[in-house]
Amino acid sequence: MSEQTVTSQSHVSRMDALTKAFNEGKQHWQLRRHLLDTNDLEVEELRSLVNVAAAAKELINHSDAPLTVLDRKTIANVFYENSTRTRSSFEIAARRLGASILNLDVASSSVAKGESIIDTTKTLLSMGVHALIQRHSASGSAIQIARTLGDRLHLINAGDGWNAHPTQALLDYFSMVEVKGSIQGCKIAIVGDLKHSRVARSNIRLLTRLGAQVHTAGPPTLTPVELARMGVTVHTKLEPAIENADFVIVLRIQLERQKQGLIPSIGEYKRLYRVDSARMRLARHDARVLHPGPMNRDIEISDELAEQSERSLINTQVTNGVAVRMAVLYLLLGDR
């Protein structure tokens, strides 16, 4: 048997594995129209999403060839806020599935003339867009579109204000499952600027429901009171949160918000909350560190820790972002 034949057979078996995972998963996603936050998703939907993402990752690790499973779908990336990872990985994911993708350049669009998000969405719908991937600074903006126009499109929330960033939490979850098999019973520390973090909120809603012991740590001024009601153990010191942790998720300190005077100084923040190799020694010997990006190197996370391949999952998170977003798009828009 030639090498070419072996390779093609492997490709076929990887395609079969993806199709099988999708067909099983679609049973659970059949009635789902939108992805607004992680607490929308049932456990069976999460399990099947992990299976589809794993099969998609296996396929794209071995082949660049695009699939055709969404070749009749048009998807719009509409980002009213900046993004590198989320926007690019949705674009790559959509192309890999064979969909057409439109990247609306919000800055040069009619939004600049005052057009509302509802009218912008209606305009795209009239052009035949099937799904909208939206990021907006207003918490609740995704829910607003889903309530108003939800029967006419699939809406994927790519971040709304401080509220939710479901696909970031899902790729974090997938990355941790790859390491541990399951996060049930794991201690997961989420540290940093919790107040302004939609990543923290979506992760907490997801990870607590799946049986993880979630601990948070951050300055009191950056720790919202609602955390105590979300089933997490709240610390203001970093060390007890990290101690014996399986995973440490470091959040970006939002430098643009420091004008509000919520922390005394960046130097003080680094002294008390920067996660580095020395502090990671408090965690389990095999603990891993995650960061949603973009990082402020040497402020919330040390440069050497971010680059330590045996500790850092940061590059893996970015890679997994494509597979997880492929799974979301396929399960929402694909036909069995």
Ligand code: CP
């Ligand atoms: N994690 C994240 O949302 O990154 P981007 O802002 O680059 O999309």
